[in-house]
Amino acid sequence: MIGEKYGDFRKVKEIIDFTYPGITLLLRDTNLCALDSKYEVGMILREFGFVDASLHRGGMVTTHRMAILSNHYADLQAYEHGTNWGLCVLDHMSHYKVLDRYSIGDKTQIILLHLPENGWEVFDEVQTNVDEEVVKIVRNAFEKTLSLPPVPELTSDIWLKRCAFPVGMTESGDYFPIEDQK
Numbered sequence: 725m726i727g728e729k730y731g732d733f734r735k736v737k738e739i740i741d742f743t744y745p746g747i748t749l750l751l752r753d754t755n756l757c758a759l760d761s762k763y764e765v766g767m768i769l770r771e772f773g774f775v776d777a778s779l780h781r782g783g784m785v786t787t788h789r790m791a792i793l794s795n796h797y798a799d800l801q802a803y804e805h806g807t808n809w810g811l812c813v814l815d816h817m818s819h820y821k822v823l824d825r826y827s828i829g830d831k832t833q834i835i836l837l838h839l840p841e842n843g844w845e846v847f848d849e850v851q852t853n854v855d856e857e858v859v860k861i862v863r864n865a866f867e868k869t870l871s872l873p874p875v876p877e878l879t880s881d882i883w884l885k886r887c888a889f890p891v892g893m894t895e896s897g898d899y900f901p902i903e904d905q906k
Contacts, residue, residue, distance in 0.1 A: 736850065739843035744854055745795060749862060750777035750812050752790040753878065754887045756832075759897050760788055760825065762890075763834045768848050769820045769892025770902040776886045779810035781865070782875035784831055786884070790891055791862050792820070794838035808877045819844040819902065820892060824859045826866065833866045835859060836891060 752775065763769075777792050779801070792814065800811045820836040827833075837855070839847050877883065893899045 735843075736846050739840060739846045740850065740852060742840050742843075743795070743837070743847075747793050747795045747858070748779070748797070748812075749865065750779060750792040750794060750797060750814075751781065752777040752792060752887045752891075753784050753786040753884075754788050754790065754890070755786045756788040756834075756890055759890050759893065760832050760834065762893060762897055762899075763822050763825055765822050765824060766851070767822050768839070768844070768902050769822065769836070770900050771814075771818055771820065771891050772816060772900050773889070774816045775814040775818070775891055776809075777812050777814065778875070778878055779812060780808075780875045780878060781869050781872070782878065783869060783872045785874050785879045787830060787832065789831070789833045789866065790887075791833050791835045791866065792838055792891075793823075793835065793858060793862070796838065796840065807883075809883055810875075814838055815841075819847075821847045823855050824863065826863050828867065828870060831870060833863070835862050 775792070777790070777797070794814060798813045800813055804811055819839040821839060822834065823837050824835040825832065837847070889895055
């Protein structure tokens with residue numbers, strides 16, 4: 725139980741309060757094929773690699789969009805040299821909670837909440853009303869961007885290769901362990 729693990733609900737509140745302020749929407753377009761069904765709302769994932777995403781908004785040339793909500797990512801735009809990707813990177817070994825999976829026609833958006841390193845376990849047991857509001861906002865943004873032209877830099881072969889792998893699992897669909905192996 726949460727109370728037993730964290731002592732009291734003040735610690736849980738601190739973890740939740742750390743997660744949402746300053747949250748930013750980062751986008752990562754990819755083609756997941758049948759792997760999209762492995763993203764079940766409410767599940768916690770762990771990604772072993774660094775995750776590239778973009779701050780740029782636009783239409784899609786892929787079938788899937790990973791909409792990642794984070795307030796603790798590295799904004800690397802200053803280090804881009806003519807790529808104009810809006811490059812942001814999320815740390816390796818990060819945990820994510822699947823908040824939503826939403827399809828319109830042949831396009832699917834999967835919303836991932838980037839969890840704090842310390843206390844990510846809380847989100848396996850807690851659901852907040854903030855999540856519901858965030859899902860509405862991100863769905864609305866997705867609907868609007870579908871009618872926009874894609875950002876040309878985010879349709880380049882090199883960018884699409886950087887974003888080709890699924891988050892939280894191998895390319896064959898095996899989930900990474902969410903906890904360190906002992």
